[in-house]
Amino acid sequence: QTIAAIVPAAGVGSRMQHNAPKQYIQLAGKTILEHTLAKLSQLSQLRTIVVALSDSDPYFDELPTLDKRIVRASGGKERADSVLNSLLFLAPNPPAWVLVHDAARPLVNISDIERLIDECIRADEGGILASKVKDTIKRGHTHALQTVPRDDLWQALTPQFFKYDELKNALQGALASGATITDEASAIEWAGKPVKLVAGRSDNIKITTPEDLDLAGFLLHKQQN
Ligand code: CTP
Ligand code: MG
Numbered sequence: 001q002t003i004a005a006i007v008p009a010a011g012v013g014s015r016m017q018h019n020a021p022k023q024y025i026q027l028a029g030k031t032i033l034e035h036t037l038a039k040l041s042q043l044s045q046l047r048t049i050v051v052a053l054s055d056s057d058p059y060f061d062e063l064p065t066l067d068k069r070i071v072r073a074s075g076g077k078e079r080a081d082s083v084l085n086s087l088l089f090l091a092p093n094p095p096a097w098v099l100v101h102d103a104a105r106p107l108v109n110i111s112d113i114e115r116l117i118d119e120c121i122r123a124d125e126g127g128i129l130a131s132k133v134k135d136t137i138k139r140g141h142t143h144a145l146q147t148v149p150r151d152d153l154w155q156a157l158t159p160q161f162f163k164y165d166e167l168k169n170a171l172q173g174a175l176a177s178g179a180t181i182t183d184e185a186s187a188i189e190w191a192g193k194p195v196k197l198v199a200g201r202s203d204n205i206k207i208t209t210p211e212d213l214d215l216a217g218f219l220l221h222k223q224q225n
Contacts, residue, residue, distance in 0.1 A: 001096045001097060001121055002047050002095040002096045002097070003045055003046055003047060003095055003096070003097045003098070003099055003117065004046065004047055004048045004049070004050060004090055004095040004097075004098050004099070004164075005040050005043070005046045005048070005049045005050065005098070005099045005100075005101060005159075006050045006052065006083055006086040006087070006098055006099070006100045006101070007033075007036060007037065007040070007049065007050065007051045007052065007100075007101055007102070007103050008052045008075065008079050008082040008083055008086070008100070008102060008103060009023050009033055009051050009052055009053055009060075009075070009082075009103035010052045010053050010054045010057070010074075010075020010076065010082045011023070011075075011079065011082075011103075011104075012054075013104075015208050015209050016207075016208065016209060016210060017210065018210075020059065021054075021057075021059075022104060022207060022208075023036075023103040023104060024059045025207075025213065027106075027213065027216055027217040027220055028217055028220035028221040028224060029224075031059075031063065032103065032104065032106050032207060032216075033051075033060075033063070033103050033106075034063060034064075034066070035106035035220055036101065036102075036103050036104075036105065036106040036108075037049065037051070037066055037067065037070060039106065039108055039110060039113075040067075040099075040101065041066075041067040041069075042110050043110070043113060043114070045117065046069060046099070047069070047095055048069050048071060048090070048095070049067060049069050049070045049071070050071055050072075050073050050086045050089055050090060051070060051071070051072050051073070051103075052073050052074070052075040052076075052082035052083065052085060052086045053072055053073070053074070053075055054075050055074055055075075060072065071089075073085055073086045073089040074089075078181075079182070079183075080171055080174075080175060080181040080182075080187065081175070083100055083167075083171060083184065084168070084171045084172065084175065087164065087167065087168045087171070088168075090164070091168075094164045094165070095164055096163065096164060097117075097120075097121070097161060097162065097163055097164060098161070098162060098163075098164050098167055099113070099116075099117065099159045099160075099161050100158060100159060100160045100161075100162075100167075100184050101113075101158045101159040101160075102158045102206055104206045104207045104208065105157070105158055105204055105205070105206050105207070106207070106216070106220060107203055107204050107205060107216060107219050107220065107223070108129075108157075108158070108159070108200075108204045109200065109201045109204065112129055112198075112200040112201055112204070113129075113159055115198060115200075116128070116129050116159060116161050116198045116200070117161060119196065119198050120161050120196055120198070123196060125194045125195075125196050126160075126161060126162035126163060126166060126167070126184075126185075126188055126193065126194070126195060126196065127160075127161055127162075127195060127196030127197065127198050128156055128157065128158070128159070128160040128161070128183070128184070128185050128195060128196070128197065128198065129157040129158065129159060129160075129198055129199075129200030129204065130154040130155060130156050130157055130197045130198065130199065130200065131154065131155050131157060131199065131200055131201070131202040131204075132150075132153070132154055132155075132199070133150045133153040133154065133155055134202070135150075136150070137150055137153065154197055155202070156183055156185060157200050157204050157206075158183070158204075158206075160183060160184040160185055162184055162188060166188065166191070166193060167184055167187070167188065169191065170184075170187040170188050170190060170191035170193065171184070171187045173187075173190065173191060174186070174187040174190040174191070175187075177190070203219060
């Protein structure tokens with residue numbers, strides 16, 4: 001089964017409030033994007049690694065030489081547009097499956113990715129890494145109105161792993177309908193197709209705000225030693 005990876009890395013990182021996009025922040029010796037790509041490079045089953053970048057990105061070409069499988073595609077306005085552009089980039093020679101992984105999640109565990117791929121291919125269903133919600137969750141605006149039962153609540157992580165055709169059709173349909181699409185799974189759900197939940201490590205955080213940097217730096221440093 002052929003597999004291509006897609007790494008959406010075309011965001012501006014507005015919530016990070018840093019001068020450059022957050023994927024180019026240096027942590028534990030290299031940029032966040034390099035850490036993420038180094039993780040994916042450990043997966044020999046990937047045929048190609050498509051990185052979706054802003055057309056005005058001046059940083060990527062300055063990075064040290066990366067894996068030969070890495071190719072660059074144009075990002076889009078929203079994350080879903082960046083993923084769809086990357087799928088269309090692959091269209092001339094499409095893989096059977098695609099593994100979509102945020103540039104902003106450099107902490108992902110390789111064994112978790114391998115398990116996601118194995119379980120989905122074995123079940124012949126797409127799926128995502130996710131972790132069970134651990135906190136007590138409240139609904140409300142200024143005051144707590146209700147405590148939400150969390151026994152069936154999961155936090156969606158990446159990678160998200162789907163069949164190429166299924167994901168392309170779902171994203172195109174969901175985007176055209178104006179549905180809110182924050183990850184690949186939400187497009188697949190919109191299309192009424194199954195999304196397998198594969199438990200992954202909860203320290204696979206998406207680096208989003210400045211307070212995420214110390215923790216991510218600490219964990220990356222620990223992973224390298
Ligand atoms: N992304 C992308 N194309 C976009 C928007 C986001 O490829 N148009 C990527 C980001 O680069 C990131 C991933 O999608 O790797 C997850 O998005 P998020 O964490 O929201 O990153 P940003 O959109 O850059 O951050 P913010 O929302 O704070 O601006
Ligand atoms: Mg964003």
